[in-house]
Amino acid sequence: MLFDGLYGQNEIKKTLTDMITGDRVGHAFAFCGPTGIGRKSFARAFAQGIMCAQRHPDEDDCCGACVGCTLMKNQTNPDFSLIMEDEDKNSIGVETIRALQEDMAKAPEYGMRKVYVIGVAEKMTLEAQNALLKTLEEPAEYVVVILVCTNIALLLETIRSRVVRIDFARNSDQEVICAMDRQGVDYGAQGVSKTLICAYADGIIGRALDIADFEIFKQIPTEALEVLSLLPGGKVDFLIRFTRLFEQNEENREFVFFSVLSLLRDAMTMARYGNRCDLQNEQFRREIERLAETLGYHHAVDSIRILNDAWGLLRRNINYKLMVGSTAIKLQEAMK
Ligand SMILES: [Zn+2]
Incomplete structure (x- = not known):
């Protein structure tokens, strides 16, 4: 099967496979969905x-052996292009689209088709989108364009009306766990919580897989819990430990934020509803009970709000260290 190595999205697998086997592949697609859901892997x-070039007409898989297939595996097929934003500009400019169109004028080297994947389609400038529109209006017969996007509303209506839209749905928790299993996570041995991984992944397998070292799933929540236990009672160590936790794990900053928030959420729930509630960090139930007691419901709510604000600022490219430091101080201030 064509999409064997890819997780979930069974309907999409079927739709795309049917297009290929029925020889009904159009010229333009939009693969829409959240980052990490697998849009680029599916496009590839x-x-x-x-x-x-040698697919058997009765089979729904590529041959894996023709020149095109071999070059795809090595990621060197000249008939396939993946276009990402210019790093210095954070956008895809009209020059990039013009260069693409020059390339489109040349026939495929190895197969019957040439495929162009625009990795972050909404990063195309207005000028770039207008230029691309010409291609979508009159594509060469061998050209296929796949626009990968998170928010298709940011594309021109004239572009949207010319693409076949494929929507990637979030995966179920079982699919997330299945993907983690295939990566060899041993929950018991590594002391990692499945519930926490699923809550963090939020149906997006790539989010969980992005954390390359699975030890992190255990290590960060454990550390975060220790740090949070220093928060009530205005302990001086809190500031140092909090900043260290965030700075040492800057690579996994999203997961650090998530872990702290998740623990506070558990403490808040427990403070409000008592010990029988469901927890995301079940393995720390006893410690969370203590945290809930010392922190109290209102302080937990305040702390969650402060962290949420900080996360929002970070997404707008505020200096990380500065933000971490000031968040630690705000958290302590809120305890007074
Ligand atoms: Zn082949």
């Missing part, structure tokens, strides 16, 4: 299916 697999 779809492209290989489209470009394979």
Whole structure:
């Protein structure tokens, strides 16, 4: 099967496979969905299916052996292009689209088709989108364009009306766990909570898989809990430990934020509803009970609000260290 190595999205697998086997592949697609859901991996697999020169008409898989397939595996197929934003500009400019169109004028080298994946389509400037529109209006017969986007509303209506839209749904928790299993996470041995991983992944497998070292799933929540236990009672160590936790794990900053928030959420729930509530960090039930007692419901709510604000600021590219320091102080101030 074409999409064998990819997780979930069974309907999409079927739709795209049917297009290839029925020889009904159009010229333009929009693969929509959250970052990490697998849109680019699907685009790559779809492209290989489209470009394979020796696919048997009765089979729904590419041959894996023709020149096109081999070059796809090595990521060196000249008939396949993945276009990302210019790093210095954080956008895709009109020059990039013009260069693409020059390339589109040349026939495919190995197969019947050429595939162009625009990695973050909403990063195309207005000028770039207008230029691309010409391609979508009159594509060369061998050209296939796949626009990968999170928010399709940011694309011109004229572009949206010319693409076949494929919506990637969030995966179920079982699919997330299945993906983690395949990566070899041993929950018991590593002391990692499945509930916490699922809550963090939020149906997006790539989010959980992005954390390359699974020890992190245990280590950060454990540390975060120790740090939070210093918060009530205005302990001086809190400031130092809090900043260290965030600075040492800057690479996984999203997970650090999530872990602290998740523990506070558990403490808040327990302070409000007592010991029988469900916890995201079940393995720390006893410690969370203590935290809930010392922190109290209102302080937990305040702390969650402060952290949420900090996370919002960070997304707008506020200096990380500065933000961490000031958040620690705000958390302590709120305890007074
Ligand atoms: Zn092939």
